[in-house]
Amino acid sequence: MDQNETPVLTALGEHQKLDRYGFTPPAHRQGRGVDPRVLEVLGEQSFRSDVLASSGLDDRKTSNGYLQRAQELMADAVGAEQTFFSTCGSSLSVKAAILAVTHGEGELLIGRDAHKSVVSALVLGGLQPRWIRPSWDNELKLAHPPTPREVEETWEKYPDASAALIVSPTPYGTCADIEAIVKICHERGKPLIVDEAWGAQLPFHSDTPTWAMSAGADLCVVSVHKMGIGFEQGSVFHLQGDLVDPVRLEHCADILSTTSASTLMYAAMDGWRRQMVQNGHEMIDRTLALTRRVREQIEELPGLHVLEEELTSHEATKDLDILHILVDVSGLGVTGYQAHDWLRENCRLDFGTTDHRRIEITMSIADDESTVQRLMDGLRLLIDAAPGFPASPPVLIPDEGELDLETVMLPRDAFFGPVEDIPVEESVGRIVAELATPYPPGVPVFLPGERINEASIKYLRSGVAAGMVLPDPGDASLRTIRVVKE
Ligand SMILES: Cc1ncc(COP(=O)(O)O)c(C=O)c1O
Known part of the structure; x- marks a missing residue:
């Protein structure tokens, strides 16, 4: 295929020229x-590019395809058999993939470090x-990917x-032995879905994981906006082999999706794929070299450890x-939450995954x-300021096994069945009916159908007191919890 083509991008340029x-x-x-006050912020160009997909960008019958x-060009570029675009993030792509492989019933094997969209x-x-x-990992207090x-x-x-x-990759950048896991699944004739939301760049460079x-994975989901170059919500999912029906997959995406997908996305x-094929x-290469240098420079700073x-x-x-x-910031005597908040407030710098002792920097092409200079300047200022930070309340991180909550009810039954909101002090032993997901990275500590234990409550409550963000429970302060009515 001619990877210089950009069918959607070019058609959008034509749409603008033709004054449709x-x-x-x-x-x-x-x-x-x-x-005009909106235009001042968003710019005219973003609205000029926001057109209807059919009877707009394309004709009424989508004749130009x-x-x-x-999508075909994207599949060709990354070596998949089929690719689908989504404008509802990998959150939609993950759901479509799961519904397609399960046919909406039965059991699914899932790494417990999965994202909340699962x-x-x-x-x-x-x-x-x-x-x-x-x-x-009891030492680092984080989860590694599952082993084969x-x-x-x-x-x-x-x-x-x-x-x-x-x-x-996990949000920490750690990668599973996918080849060995594929083999184990395929020996049983079962497909493997890889949530590669963080892996947009991987197909385009052999020095990446x-x-x-x-x-050999059957289905893989990628957020273009995370590590590629695209607007928020842009995601693609790729398919190969004969274990997943492509038509069913498309239907599952269709029933979850919008009928007004963003042409802008x-x-x-489309343009990012061409950029990657031509110059990726x-x-x-340049970004990896820059990153290696940044890692070394941060490691040399007192109190910080990569x-x-x-x-x-x-x-x-x-x-x-x-x-x-x-980056582990605990050597400065501060939490990741404190470091992140201070850097935002004082240096206008933001970060990804943030926890009781770490902040995460994701590098991009x-x-x-100049951006690295800003980062290093910010980190140096943080080091100077850290001794003046107030002591943070401790986060009570569970030990190995303490977060392995028992699933005692189907998540759907717990979520949709009769529920009640009870004081958190009374919740141990009850079946939870909502999610509690420290964000980012978005891995739920508990989810509907699991039996709440003391360690999970202590962890979440102490985390919230120290600055953890829980966007999903009805009561984000976690004074009450929604549980299944007994
Ligand atoms: C592992 C993982 N999967 C899926 C998603 C959902 O991606 P999106 O934000 O594109 O909907 C995320 C987002 O953080 C994620 O970290």
Whole structure:
């Protein structure tokens, strides 16, 4: 295929040149109706590019197949058999993948470090999760990806599950041995879904960790906006092999999706694919070299430590995506929450995953010497300021096994059944009916259908007191919890 083509992007440029006008949504009519105060912030160009997909970008019958062609080009670029674009984030792609492989019933093997969008699929599909327990690192207090042995043991216990799903890279950049896990699944004739939300760059450079499609995964989900260059919510999912029906997959995405997908997002993904094919290797090369330097420079700063050896030496970690720089700030006597808040307030710098002792920097092909300089200046100022920070209340991090909550009810039944909100002090032993997900990275501590234990409550309450953000419980302060009515 001619990878110089950009069907959606080019059609959008043509649409603008031809001065088309639609008596259709979007009613802003390419910006004509927009309040100038809105235009001042959002710019005219974003509205000019926001057009209807059919009877807008394409004709009424979608005769030109721009989107179809852009998806084919993406599949060709990354070596998948089929690719689908989503404008509802990987959150939609993950749900579509799960519903397609399970047919909306039965059991699914899932790494317990999965993102909360997996839980949405369990609730929507009425599915029984069979958890693959990821290896919990008692020293670092974080979860490593599941090992092939852990996946195999879970299959032995639950051979009737329809598929397995793992997250790799994790939000910490650690990567599972996907090839070995694929082999274990395929020996049983079952598909493997890899949630590679953090892996957009992987197909385009051989010095990055193994890309799920080359490792033989059946389905893989990628957020273009996270590590690629695209608008928020842009996601793609890729398919290969004959274990997943492509038509069913498309139908599952269709029933979850919007009928008004953003052309702006499609066009950006289309252009990013061409950029990656043409220049991706060189750009990622430069970013990897820059990142190696940044990692070394941060490591030299007093009180800061870049995690690398501790992550790669764990048996579960096949590889590390170094673009995730996980910095331990505990040597400064502060928490990751305090460090992040201070850097935002004083240096206008924001970060990704933040926890009781770490902040995470994700590097992108957009970064260069000047952005790295800002980062290093900010970190130096943080080091100077840290001794003046008030003491943070301690976060009571559970030990190994303490967060392995028992699933005693289908997530859907717990979520939709009769519920009550009770004081947190009375919740131990009850079945939870809502999620509690420290964000980022978005891995639920408990989810509907699990029996609450004391360690999880202590962890979440002490975390909230220290600055952890829980966007999903009805009561974010966690004074009350929604549980299944007894
Ligand atoms: C592992 C993982 N999967 C899926 C998602 C959902 O991605 P999106 O934000 O594109 O909906 C995220 C988002 O943080 C994630 O970390």
